[in-house]
Amino acid sequence: MNSILNLSLLRKLVQIGAFVFFVYGGLVTGYYLEDKISRSLPALSCAYDHQGADLCTLIPIQHQMDHRLGEAIANGGNLMMGIMPTLITLGTFLLLFVVLNKAFCGWICPLGSFQEILQIIGQKLGLRRHESLSENLVERIRPVKWFILLLLVFAFPLLTGMGMLNHDLGDPFCRICPSRILTTLATGDSSQIYLDTANTTTIVTSLLADFLFGLMIALALTVRQPFCRICPMLAMHAVFRKIGLLRLVKNATPRCDRCGLCAKACPMDIREIHTDMESRNVTFEDCTLCGRCVEFCPDQDVLQLKYTRFPVFSSSPHYFKQRKKQQSQWQKRTLIGWFRKRSAIPGTESS
């Protein structure tokens, strides 16, 4: 391994490139929705950002539940015609998803990248971080993403289309999604931060959206990937993760149930990577295929990122040693440390 380059750094570079492309890429691809690349991206690239290169698949799904399937059910129309747009959207989603699997979360998603940047800022500011959440807390958080997916992405829009809920619940996930605020702010547009007093629904959803955005920023400084843990896109990915060509594979050895370094390295606190001794495909439902567990596994080829049958990155003792050293050095460099060091040098103290 090169003394500087490692998988995490490579991933950061990809994340920065993806962030720039998906937040500002519309300047190249075009302004109109028809100009966007797929309109079913398996990552939270928001349609409210008019300069974006693409938009996430959850937007058309909510729209289709509301205006197509919901209306078809309510009006006694052709259900096949009602469901067809959603099938096309899911088909497009799957075509993309198969290529990278859950790596869309760990390598592409602008909101995921933003939270990682906040985590770096928190670390550099010297804030005490939670390296891992407790098992109990992780277990309690895990179902939330499924509830959000089922209720806010499918059920509420469908019921809205059927006339059982008011029009403002036609796209409830978009209304609370932090990506909407983040990506528009990133383009200099502050219009998505608001308290909407039009009715009770808009007051509640706008309150939730703003509160969640502030909460996410503060938490991301000390907790790894706070919003990703409840993101409905992660749940969508989990449904189809077995068909993705990229996967995390474990070749368990008797040592695996002892060190647990892979689980500690995991930003989503997936302890099963460490404890599961049966599965070969360990792309668990919360996995974002970031590859950190592979980086921090000290045993040769025990953990691998494989593309179909071909290993693209494997754990090794040599890589582990270097990576651990890099990580220690990286974590020692904080702003507080820098100021302390500076004030300790004679002649640099402020008068």
Added chain:
Amino acid sequence: MYRRLLAVVISASFLPLTGISFAADGESLPAEAAHNHRGGEKRIILENGEDAVITLWKPDLTTEPLTLEHGGVTLPKTGMDNYHVILAEKDWGDHKEVVIRYEYRHGPPSKQSPSRLTAQQKTEFEIVPAPIPREHYRYHSQQRWGFVVRFEGQPVGGLEVELQTSNGSHLSVTSDAEGRVEFLIPDDFPGVVKGERDRRLGQFSVSSEYHQGDRRYTTQLSADYRVSPSHWQSTRLGLLIVGFGFIAGSVIGRVKKGGDGK
């Protein structure tokens, strides 16, 4: 099959340059009702439209003639979504007048970018939205939008371009070398109540005049606009709530430090 009226009334004084104009009779509809056309037929009133040549431009740049009936035209189902253009031209020999309207129509995906329709020359002298509100978006008051004035497909600089609204506002600017003008759409709906959503529709027109030899061209682009959501959406309060969220996140982070922090 059902019909809905695009129901916006434009006063005669709203049209300084052209005799023909898009308008409609009937009662004003809230924005949401106008939005829900879902691919059905739509009727648009064309005032003084007798003898005008009326053309429907579809997203794929194919055209279809429309016939004036009872002072209006009925937009048929075209089998494709996205922006369509209704163009009405009246040629008096020494004077050609044109009115244009971009209408979003629902239907099966056209897979055509509106940029094709705006780039296409549809008549000699036209005002083109640059850009037009993106699919599913609309003009609102307090927003700044750009337009380009073109003659035979080429931008025309130094022309006086006017914007008038059905609520009585009037603005005038001169096009730059690229033929571009920008207007801040006036926040001129009367009786807007702070904090309450207002779904009223207004109309604005952007118009200009161009002379080539003895022939005079007048053109008018008309569009709907809506009340700015800033009347019921407060950014300040939104920021305050973001702040509360941040404080709550910081507190939760501190509480957790004892339990999980390492």
